[in-house]
Amino acid sequence: CIGQFFHMKMHWPWLWITLCLLCPAMVCGGKVLVFPMDGSHWVNMNVIIEALHSRGHQVSVVRSSSSWYIKETSPFYTSITLNIDSGFEEDFITEFVGQLLAIQREGKSFWTRYKLEKEQAEQSLEMNEKMSRMLEMLFENKELMQSIQDAKYDLVLTDPVSPIGAIVAHYFGLPLVFNVRWTSHGEGHFAIAPSPLSYVPLTGTELSDKMSFFERMFNVFMFSFWEYQLAYYILPSYAGMIEKYLGPDIDYKSLFQAADLWLMRVDFVFEFPRPTMPNVIYMGGFQCKPSKPLPQHLEDFVQSSGEHGVIIMSLGTLIAELPRDLADDIAAAFAKLPQKVIWRYKGDRPASLGNNTLLVDWMPQTDLLGHPKIKLFVAHGGTNGVQEAIYHGVPILGLPLIFDQRDNLFRIEVRGAGKIVDFFTMNEHTFLQGIQEVLNDPTYTTNMQILSQxxxxxxxxxxxxxxxxxxxxxxxxxAAHLRTESYKLPWYSYHSVDVILFLVGVVLIILGTLATLIRCLCSVCLRKKANVIF
Amino acid sequence: CIGQFFHMKMHWPWLWITLCLLCPAMVCGGKVLVFPMDGSHWVNMNVIIEALHSRGHQVSVVRSSSSWYIKETSPFYTSITLNIDSGFEEDFITEFVGQLLAIQREGKSFWTRYKLEKEQAEQSLEMNEKMSRMLEMLFENKELMQSIQDAKYDLVLTDPVSPIGAIVAHYFGLPLVFNVRWTSHGEGHFAIAPSPLSYVPLTGTELSDKMSFFERMFNVFMFSFWEYQLAYYILPSYAGMIEKYLGPDIDYKSLFQAADLWLMRVDFVFEFPRPTMPNVIYMGGFQCKPSKPLPQHLEDFVQSSGEHGVIIMSLGTLIAELPRDLADDIAAAFAKLPQKVIWRYKGDRPASLGNNTLLVDWMPQTDLLGHPKIKLFVAHGGTNGVQEAIYHGVPILGLPLIFDQRDNLFRIEVRGAGKIVDFFTMNEHTFLQGIQEVLNDPTYTTNMQILSQxxxxxxxxxxxxxxxxxxxxxxxxxAAHLRTESYKLPWYSYHSVDVILFLVGVVLIILGTLATLIRCLCSVCLRKKANVIF
Structure with missing residues (x-):
């Protein structure tokens, strides 16, 4: 069916274009099997699933029965539910962030922090173990596996934070497409593209592509740390399963490296320029849309700001509540501003809240960002929020907490389109100062609008x-023609170490032979001389 | 003006699209300064110049008064003529190819071949010297330089086989765009993208991305050879000029690495997958167009082939004439075929020419390739011809001679879409055998049609x-955000050699200190023991 339509596209392109424009759903549909990641990653995946659905494709989503974000029923996909705990526990992350914030602000001991970090590492380990059991459950469910086989999917679409999708794609010999920013062992590009550590910063380093000597050393150190994490915290959870279901010749890394396409949730307005591969497609900001009109009460509130404009603040879904003193500091700082403020916050109403500040449980963030009255976005620095701010050209005051948030905001700061305030040491004064700097210095807005353009x-x-x-x-x-198979080379061949050693060996042998020859000649000469003398 | 149109595009996209569709030339024009390369490269550049002109841009082309391909007057550009010999001598290349062919076929001595190759290398050196003088003439013509300055060009578009365009762009601080397959020191990617020699074959090696140990070694050797050529045959011609006009801090390589865009005349249907950079744009086959109807006499000839179809043969512009015996062999082989043949050949009519073969001085190659009756393309393997064959899905019998021709055809052969016959040892029998194999085995056509799709x-x-x-x-x-500045790092920093040496040093110092401490402790203990004993 796809073949026929391709034929039409080749030979009667105008008919094809007219058809596509008149009725996108008429495009002959394919079948896509999706292994999503729970949490905020699902928000991204769902955008693609809806778009695939609107183009007439059938989407099946594999989910865990414990999933909170991924609903069992949807108009856009059919679900395959595995009766198991996926290991994704939002509560835990929320709690962890709360504890981290408290510890950092109260200046608790290194030991307390270490214990907390260790607890998180163990939780990650447990999450991998649970995902591994989910994988086993899937493979042992012969009926389900047969139904997947019979469904004749065209491809597997997955978030490579978990390897389950890649393993299933390999098992069924299906093409594999990643919706990706990370793999389970670091930033997506690192798995397939050469990444010289001298100018490609690791995630979590808060480094740019221009580093000093010691920054480069730190980058090398962090690279080793990621490799260590992969080897000791991630690989062991899946190695047994991979050997059991795919055989002994398949290793964890190569499952990722063999993917047909990497749809990357970044672009080079946001990311530093770096080597890439032909099968990496950049779709940073793919979820961004022109803003829709605001609900009347919000529009009225926004318009009431007059010439001063509006600030919006959101720390994402992971921070439900802030320590009381911190919330008070933030509210007091806002109260001193002539701007109006919309603050998404679920905690108790701070005592110092000014009349200019509207507390909301939820807000239409992208519609607000696109509103001409919005002057500043106070954000935690999740990739989605940052991309939306870039799309709408709104400068950011960043309060990063965990994951990639600090790196995301750092990229905005380096380009002069925002500023980071340290959440852990922040008080009313420093917060207010940060806001006023970004508001009063027009270069922040100008730079963000350049990024937007x-x-x-x-x-x-x-x-x-x-x-x-x-x-x-x-x-x-x-997309075999876009994908290198160089990952199949052993590391010493990939880096030409064997060739170099061989060449050095040859040179040494030649030099050695020459030296021996010269020595022999010399000794012969000397002996002759000696014979002459005696 | 561009700014205003960009504003329109941002805010009223539909108005923008309608305008673009209704009147492409209405797009507000820019000013482009072009430094083209003479010869077949000009054919490519001219396609872009015509397209730029049709979109309302003003193009100025810098040419040498001795140029044969680049005309002084054109409806598509205004020319800036330098009264100097550009050094591009087609006659020399034609003569060289003729001599090479004769020498190879007659099996002349290694010494004769070496002399010929050396002569060619000297000619290249001379060409670089001439280009360098052209550069000097340009810079010393103060009036012309002022007029370039005053013209306020938006960018310099150039073929980086010569560095003149890059030098001028740097001098005036203009954005730089390359129309490129090669730079003067090898395949274009090598200048900016990491190119692991284990799977990225050098040009001229006739290797694929899957190499044996000795092939990888050959690749490393060829890399060193290119570097040697650059250092001893190319750099010296320009080093003085670069220092004189751009100052002592600019080196030859970085002029290329700083380019904003690399418009590459390949794509990954043709090229093996390899690392790339965000500012590399692939436009392989950009010159290809759907075929137009043939002139009546050619159409009649093609139709007269019936079910057998037609073979077309062209060896490009560089081979004017073939040795008589070779031309006879080719003609005799063609005469034995049931197909009709159109052969572009300027030499004397071979005695063995069959009734089925039409000799022509010139043919509408791309229109013929798109004709459904064409079954086979006998070609020398220039990039343009190969891309046109891919576009139209016509399998190739390749007779490579010099430059990248063997590499181009090898890429087609590896994908099973064509076959190479050794031009130097070829006779009637092997040529006929080659043709029959590609004609009779349908996989060649199928594979080429897959490449085409x-x-x-x-x-x-x-x-x-x-x-x-x-x-x-x-x-x-x-396009600064797409371009890495990592080339500004010294090589030892780029490859993290300094970091690694530092870390090794630290480890050695720690180990050394530990060893000294242990030795001291031991000797203290021993002394005490000794004191006890005595």
Missing amino acids: LHRDQPMKPLDTALFWIEFVMRHKG | LHRDQPMKPLDTALFWIEFVMRHKG
Whole structure:
């Protein structure tokens, strides 16, 4: 069916374009098997699933019965529910963030912090173990496996934070497409693209592509740390399963490296320029849309700000509540501003809250960011929020907490489009100072608007690019011609160590032979001389 | 003006799209300064110049008064003529190819071949010297330089086989865009993208991305050879000029590495997958167009072939004439075929020419390749011809001679879409055998048609992609966010050699200190023991 439509596209392109424009759902549908990651990653995946659905594709989503974000029923997909705990516990992360914040602010001992970090590492280990059991449950469910086989999917779409999708794709010989920012062992590119540590900063280092000697050393150290984490905290959870179901010749890393496409949730307006590969497709900001009109009460509130404009603040879903003194500091700082403020906050109403500040449980963030009255976004620095701020050209005051948030905000700060305030040592004064700096210095807004212009100036919208390439994989049953197989080389061959050793060996042998020859000649000469003398 | 149009594009996209569709030339024009390369490279550049012109841009082309390909007057550009010999001598190359062919076929001595190759290397050196003098003439012509300055060009578009364009762009601080397959020191990617020699074959090696140990060794050897050539045959011609006009801190290589965009005349249907950079835009096949109807006499000839179809043969512009026996062999082989043959050949009519073969001085190659009756393309393997064969899905019988021809055809052969016959040892029998194999085994055609489908299945046409990015550079005065500045690092920092040596040093110092401490402790203990004994 896809073949026929491809034929039409090749030979009667105008008919094809007219058909696509008139009725996108008429495009002959493929079948996509999705292994999503729970939590905020699901928000991203769902955008692609809805878009695939709107283009007439059938989507099946594999979820755990304990999933909170991934609903069992949806108009956009059918679900395959595994009756198991996925290991994704939002409560734990929320609690961890709360504890981290308290510990940092109260200046508790190194030991307390270490215990907390260790607890988180153990939790991650446990999450991998649970995902591994989920994998086992899937493979042992012969009926389910047969039904997946019979469904004849065109491709597996997955978030490579978990390897389950990649393992299933390999098992069924299906093309594999990643919706990715990270793999379970670090930033996505590192798995396939050469990444010279001298100018490609590791995630979590808060480094740019221009580093001093000691920064480069720190980067090398962090690289070793990621490799260690992979070897001791992640690999062991899956090694047994991979050997059991895929055989002994398949290793964990190569499952990722063999993917047909990497749809990356970044672009180079946001990320530092670095080597990439032909099968990496950039779709940073694919979830961004022009803003819709605000609900009347919000519009009225925003308009009431007059010439001063509005500040919005959100720390994402992971921070439900802040320590009381911190919330008071923030509220008091806001109260001193002539701007109006919309603050998404679920905790108790701070005593110092000014009349200019509206507390909300939820807000239409992207519609607000696109509103011309919005002057500043106070954000925790999740990738989605940062990309939306870039899209709408709103400067950021960043309060990063965990994960990639500090790195995300650092990229904005380096480009002069925002500023980071240290959440852990922050008080009313420093927070207010930060806000006023970004508000009063017009270069922040100008720089963010330049980023916005660069981001929007692409040949195709990022979501359309992603859809094109997903459908490309359907049409051609993969994207082998874009994918190197160099990962199959042993490391010493990949880095030409064997060739260099061989060449050095040859040179040494030649030199050695020459030296021996010269010595022999000399000794012969000397002996002759000696014979002459005696 | 561009700013205003960009504003319109951002805020009223539909108005923008309608305008673009209704009147492409209405797009507000930029000014482009072009430093082209003479010869077949000019054919490519001219395609882009015509397209830029049709989109309302003003193009100025810097040419030498001795240029044969680059005309002084054109409806598409204004020319800036330098009254100097450009050093590009087609006659020399034609003569060289003729001599090489004769020597190879007659099996002349190694010494004769060496002399010929050396002569060619000297000619290249001379060409670089001439280009360097052209550069000097340009810089010393104060009036011309002032007029370039006053013209306020938006960018310099150049073929980096010569560094003149890059030097001028640097001098005036203009954004730099390359139309490139090669730089003067090898395949374009090598200048900016990490290129592990274990799976990225050097040009001229006839290797794929899957190499044996000795092939990898050969690749490393060829890399060293290119570096040697650059250092001893190319750099000296320009070093003085660069220091004189750009100052002592600029080196030859970094002029290339600083380019904003690399418009590459390949794509990954043709090239093996390899690391790339965000500022590399692939436009392989950008010159290809759907075929137009043939002139009546050719159409009649093609139709007269009936079910057998037609073979076309062209060895490009560089081979004017073949040795008589070789031409006879080719003609005799063709005469034995049931197909009709169109052979582009300027030499004397071979005695053995059959009735089925039409000799022509010139043919509408791309229109013929797109004709459904064409079954086979006998080609020398220039990049343009190979890309056109891919575009139209016509399998190739390759007769490579010099430059990248063997590498180009090898890529087609590896993918099973064509076959190489050794031109130097070829006779009637082996040539006929080659033709029959490609004609009778349907997998050659099938494979080429798969390549054609993959090549055509892109989100945008390659030429449109190229134009988009050229205009992107105009709109944003460069593409700094896509370009790494890692080339500014010294090599030992780029490869983290300093960091590794430092870390090894630290480990050695710690070990050394420990060893000294232990030795001291031991000797103290021993002394005490000794004191006790005595």
